Amino acid sequence: MPFHDGKHTRAPVRPKALLILVMQPEKQHVADMIAIAREVVKAAPEIIVDIAAPGSSANDVEPWKWTLPTLTVSLGRLGKFMPRRGPILQNRPVKKLEQCRRFKSVGISTPHTEPFEFGRQYFEADFGKFAVLKTLPLALTSSGREMILLPTRRLHQISIAEFPEDHFLRRAPALVQRFIDTGPKPEYFQVLTLLGEQILWMRVRSATEQVDLCEPEVDHLRKAIVDPRSTYESAGENFLDLLEFEVPSDVIEFARAAYKAFPDIPLQACDIVREAATGHLFILEINAGGNTWDFSSRRVAASREKLGGRERLISIYDPWPRAATALIRKVRELAS
Numbered sequence: 372m373p374f375h376d377g378k379h380t381r382a383p384v385r386p387k388a389l390l391i392l393v394m395q396p397e398k399q400h401v402a403d404m405i406a407i408a409r410e411v412v413k414a415a416p417e418i419i420v421d422i423a424a425p426g427s428s429a430n431d432v433e434p435w436k437w438t439l440p441t442l443t444v445s446l447g448r449l450g451k452f453m454p455r456r457g458p459i460l461q462n463r464p465v466k467k468l469e470q471c472r473r474f475k476s477v478g479i480s481t482p483h484t485e486p487f488e489f490g491r492q493y494f495e496a497d498f499g500k501f502a503v504l505k506t507l508p509l510a511l512t513s514s515g516r517e518m519i520l521l522p523t524r525r526l527h528q529i530s531i532a533e534f535p536e537d538h539f540l541r542r543a544p545a546l547v548q549r550f551i552d553t554g555p556k557p558e559y560f561q562v563l564t565l566l567g568e569q570i571l572w573m574r575v576r577s578a579t580e581q582v583d584l585c586e587p588e589v590d591h592l593r594k595a596i597v598d599p600r601s602t603y604e605s606a607g608e609n610f611l612d613l614l615e616f617e618v619p620s621d622v623i624e625f626a627r628a629a630y631k632a633f634p635d636i637p638l639q640a641c642d643i644v645r646e647a648a649t650g651h652l653f654i655l656e657i658n659a660g661g662n663t664w665d666f667s668s669r670r671v672a673a674s675r676e677k678l679g680g681r682e683r684l685i686s687i688y689d690p691w692p693r694a695a696t697a698l699i700r701k702v703r704e705l706a707s
Contacts, residue, residue, distance in 0.1 A: 387417040388706045389436050390698060393445035393452055393461070396424055400667035400681075403691075410695030418702055425450025440706035444566075444637050444698065447661035458705050460566070460637045462661030467507060467546060470656055473632040479625075480653045482549035492527040493547060501550040501584065502526060503597050506539045520550055520595040550597070551655075554647035555581050557596045559655070560622045562641045563663055567630035568697035569623050570690035571665060574615040578602035611677055616687050625652045633659065666690065 390411060394404050401422065408420040419439070421432055428451060429437075441457030443449075449461055465473075467484065474481040483497050487504055504526075505518035517539040521529065526547065534540050553559065556577055563571040577599035584595065596602060599613070626641040633639065640663035642655040665671050666684050675681060685691075 384416045386419045386439055388702050389439040389441040390418055390420045390702050391423055391441065391443040391454060392420065393423045393443060393449055395447035395661060398662050398668045399446055399664045403667050406691045407694045410691045411698055414695055415699045418699065423452050425452060427452045429453055429455050442702045442706040446638050457707050460635055462636055462638050462659055465659045467656055474654060477632045479629050479632055480651060482551055482653055484546055484548040487545040487547040489531055490527055493523050495523050498523045498549045503548045503550045504545050505548065507544040507546050518597045520592050520597050551644045551646050551653050553644050557581055557599050559599060560618050560643040562623060562626035562643065564626055564630055564639050564641065565694050566637050566697035566701050567627050568693045569626060570693055571688050572618050572623060574618050575599050576613045578613055622652065629654050
């Protein structure tokens with residue numbers, strides 16, 4: 372059955388459109404969806420809202436509602452829930468090379484990226500002085516450790532025999548990406564957007580200083596910090612001190628603009644870096660699978676509690692009015 376709060380989602384005026392929110396119970400809490408639905412109806416009483424889960428059926432929605440122009444927004448796979456009408460916006464994994472292509476196609480700055488092949492020559496004109504090797508499969512990147520930094524001009528010289536048996540370069544295909552130097556204390560920004568509206572953002576800093584990038588030895592560069600999260604183990608419990616909940620306004624606007632590369636994917640966690648030498652912003656990738664709802668996702672439950680829990684995050688970001696604004700805008704634009 373769909374999650375539905377009739378008291379707060381049934382509009383007091385003649386309804387003109389139906390919004391269906393499909394949540395993933397392990398990734399989003401129903402209380403979050405109800406809070407958003409309340410804000411939608413408060414700001415746009417002509418819209419009614421139903422909350423469903425992947426195990427729900429279109430039959431669980433009252434038949435008369437299907438007579439209304441409808442928009443379905445799913446923060447993950449739809450599962451068995453198949454709307455009877457209207458467009459569908461849903462989260463789905465997007466391959467990294469496809470992300471790079473789409474970002475470039477809409478003018479969003481992203482580091483040059485290509486598939487990696489042992490023995491192939493790569494050029495500084497494309498990648499700069501240093502390049503990052505990282506795993507290609509999406510499932511292997513959540514730890515932030517599956518990547519290394521190497522001189523671009525020496526990439527063709529490395530061989531698989533140089534790496535231990537359990538190294539990611541032996542286990543899966545890889546890609547090569549231009550390295551963006553963010554300064555002596557590496558950092559990146561993550562901005563979570565819903566339909567292009569920011570609802571959560573943070574700056575993630577490294578616990579340690581970057582190695583000397585002027586040192587040409589490959590073994591030395593393999594110790595370089597590519598992802599600040601790789602330093603958290605050494606930081607121990609103090610890793611929470613490495614998070615900041617304020618980011619520059621241009622970073623927020625950059626994340627909002629990145630949404631146009633994938634307007635069919637509602638929830639996007641954007642990883643963004645600022646090049647220290649130029650100040651330019653680049654998007655490294657988005658998490659498009661829908662598992663980045665940090666307000667209530669089980670995936671980050673332990674870290675969230677250390678930060679003060681769900682209620683503290685909500686008090687910091689006040690996300691529900693912005694989420695409702697984005698949803699209302701899309702309903703009025705797309706519902707049919």
